[in-house]
Amino acid sequence: MKNNTIIKASKIFIFVLGLLLVNLETISSSFADDIPLKQEITTNHVVTLSTSDTPAKYKVGDTVKISSNAAVETNGYDLSNHRNWSGTIMSVSPKAYSHSAWEYYIKYPDGEHNDFVAEQDVTNITPAKYRVGDTVKISSNAAVETNGYDLSNHRNWSGTIMSVSPKAYSNSAWEYYIKYPDGEHNDFVAEQDLIMPTSYPHPENGTSNTYYWGYCTYGAKQLAPWIGNGWGNANQWASSARSAGYVVDRNPVYGSIVVFQSGQGGASSYGHVAFVESINGNTIQIKEMNGTGGFGQYSVRSVDNASSYEYIH
Template sequence: MKFLVFAALFEALAVSVTSAYPITGSVVNCRTGPGTSYAVKKSYKLNDDVKISCQTSGTSVSGNNIWDKTQDGCYVADYYVRTGVNDYVTGKCSTGGGGSTIPGPRTDDYPYKSSCGGVDKWNYYKCQCTSFVAWRINSRLGINFHNQYKGTNWGNANTWDEAAKRTGVTVNSTPKPGSIAQSNAGGYGHVAWVTAVGTDTVTVEEYNYGKREAYGTRTVAKSSFNYIHIKV
C-alpha cells in the first residue's frame, strides 16, 4: 500500500515537472488570445518556465501555428517554448471564453496598412482585397496561404472560387465566421473576411472597397457573395 501511494505521488510530481517548459526568446509576449493581433497581457524572458494548461491553433509563427495557454491565463506562441516537439503536448483548449481566433477581433491589424504598394509576402499587391484576406487566413486560421496555395494559382479575386474548387476547398452560399466572401463582380472581383453572420445578412472586413487601399467593414445580404471555406 505504501509503495502504491509513493508511486502515485512520484507520478504526480513527474507530471508537474514535465509540464513546465522554458521560453527560448529574449522577450516573448503572452497575449489575451492565440494570435499576434491580440493584446499583450504580460511578457516572459529567456529561460522563464511556463506551465501549459492547453494548446490551440492561431497565428503562424515561423511555420508553427500552435499557441500555448500558460499558467497566467494568456497565450504564447509555441515556437518560443521548448517543448521538445513541433506538435501538441497537451489537450486542445476549448473554443469558448474568447480563446478562438476565428473570426477574431474586428480591427485594422493589417501589417502593410502604412506601406501600400509593391508585393506582399503572399505574392499579392499590398492594400488590395486579396492581400488583406491572405493576411487573415494566415493570422486567424493558421494556414500558410499564398497565391500558389496547394499548387494552384489563385490570382485575382474573381478566380478564387475556381481555384478553391480545383484544390478541393468547399465553395457554397452558406457563410460562416472565418470563411471568405468572394464575388466575381467588376474587372477583378472582390474577396472579404466574414466576421459575423445574421439571419439574412453577413458582415465582412475588407480592403480596397469604397475607400482606395483602406480598411472597412459593411453588412450586406448573404446573397452578395459566394463563400470559400478554407478551414471553417
C-alpha cells in the first residue's frame, strides 16, 4: 500500500514537471521571437543617429561661395540672385534638407546675407592669389573697380596690397585695396585686374648700347643692360618703356632706373636718367653719368622726394 502511494505521487510529480517544462519552452520561444523585433528597432535607431552625426563640411569663419546652380534656401527664400557670390560663414546649424544635413548663415562683404543656405549649395572658393604686403601691378586692360570706379587711369601702376576681401565679380572671387607710393589708392580692385610684376621681366639687350657715349642715357644703359635701345632722350624714357611693356611707376627699388623730367632735380630740357643704388624712406641714392661728376663720368648723389619721380623696372 505504501509503495502504491509513492508510485502515484511520483507520477503526479512527473506530470506536473512535464507541464512546467512545456510552459517554460513556450515562454522561452515567445521571448526568442521578440529578439529580432528588438534588434530591428535598435538597428534602425543606430542608422538614424549616424545620419544626424554627419559632420558639417564648413565651419564659422570659412570663406565660401554660393554654387552656380543654387535655387532656394531651406526656408524657400530665393537664392538664385546670389549664385557665385562669396561670403563668410557666420553660423552653422543642423538641418535635414534634400541632400544636406546642415545649413549656413552666410554674410557677404557688402552687408547682404543669406540665413538658411543648405550645404549642398555651398562650395569652396579658390584661395586668394595675393596677400597683404605683396607688390602688384594693375593690368594693362583694367577698366573699373568692383564698385564701378574708373581704374583705367592706373593701368600698369604698381602698388602694395593693404587688404584682401572675398568678392564675386566677373571672373574674380577676391578684391584688393592697393596703395601706391605717391599715396594714391584703389580700394576695390578685382583679382582679375592684377598681375605680379617682375622686376626687369625683359631679356637683356646684349652688350650693345646705341646711346651716345658720355650722356646719362648711355651710362644708365651700361648699368642696366635690360633697358631698350632707341628710347629717345631721357625725358622720353618713361613713355617709351611703358609702350615696350616695362613696369613704370613711382616705386623706387634697387636696380630700377629713375627718370627726371625736364627741370626735375636739376635736369636739362632733355631730362635725366640714373641708376637707383639704394632707398632710405623717401630718399634715394643714384649713380649717374654726366651728372655732378661731369660728362662721361659716373658720380653718386642722394635725391629727396623720391616718390615725385618715375621708375622703370
